[in-house]
Amino acid sequence: MALLLENTLKFTKPVLLGGVLLATAMFAQSASNKPIKIGEINSYSTMPQFTQPYRQGWQLAVEEINLSGGLLGRKVEVIARDDAGKPEEALRHAIELTSREKVDVLAGGYLSNVGLALADHAQKNRRLYIASEPLTDAIVWDKGNRYTFRLxxxxxxxxxxxxEEAAKMPARRWATIAPNYEYGQSAVASFRELLKARRPDVEFVGEQWPALGKLEAGTALQAMMQSKPDAIFNVTFGADLAKLVREGNQRGIFPRVPVVSMLSGEPEYLDVLKDETPKGWIVTGYPWDQIDSQEHASFAANYYRRFKEYPKVGSVVGYSTMQAIFAGIKKANSLDNEKLVVTLRGLKFSTPFGPAEFRAIDQQSTMGAYVGKLDMRGNKGTMVNWRYADGKAYLPSDAYVKARRPADAMK
Structure with missing residues (x-):
């Protein structure tokens, strides 16, 4: 499939009709030529290992939709801004994009605290916001709102x-390590709650809460080992993950102490770990080179053809974010945000991982993740014994959501 390198839409000039007819024709032509604008805000300068592939993913989706004729007969234009990982910067950009650029939809966010700031802006300004990456539960539950959907x-x-995997392990004493902000706190709270529900015999004997990007790995590991854990739950990522793994390998902690780790099987992080990848960790991730579904094969081939590199999780998230927005606009046949909110609730859309939908009750997508173990292939880490965990099987009950999500967010 040929990928778009430049916009091929051609617009015709209005026919000279004279007087009022000319003005009317020109107005109609101008309206039809006006692009659909999507405002995209992300941590491009601070998290490039994720956001660069993410940008390429949404660029591919936009090029494909424009090549096919656009949406509602109009070109799609994405106006991107860099929030530098700061909620206040994200909010400043959101205000500028909605007030000056007049974007039709907002999307993006990487860090959870940034996503929550954008969600608050969406609610106050009644502007649809597709939170692509922020993972905190609060964004769809405790601080959820009518205008925010999460991918x-x-x-x-x-x-x-x-x-599901940790409960099968003989480990009874668990230690945790996570960045001390919304994402890390939310992940540890959920893991504790769910593991205790399955295994009432387990106990959590130690917690480490390093500031994001400032992990002192030796000190943290020493403190964890003093509590004599049978296993560790890790939520660090990026540079902090690399520090943790290197120090743990040098001290002989890994692979001696089993680890269950969120996100660590993603290519963004395995590419950094290389031959230091710790074998045996149970992780969520993306074994891109082993997935043979038709949806994924097509996406991966087109992505490689366009960017001359293999896709990362960020690539899939960027692409799927736009696919969800496009599907909503097509079905609503409108850019009215109130109509889009109603349309997106229960909306089914496609992703490289397979079909997904936004659950109506909390506006959370059912997009899943891959779960498996880390191993080495050549000089780099990979996932083995993996399976695709369909997101809809891991969502809580409606009663659970109703107890946490504000009532006005479900209207």
Missing amino acids: RPSTYMQAAMLV
């Missing part, structure tokens, strides 16, 4: 996927 499987969902 990726949440901390609760990924914790539930990992607990």
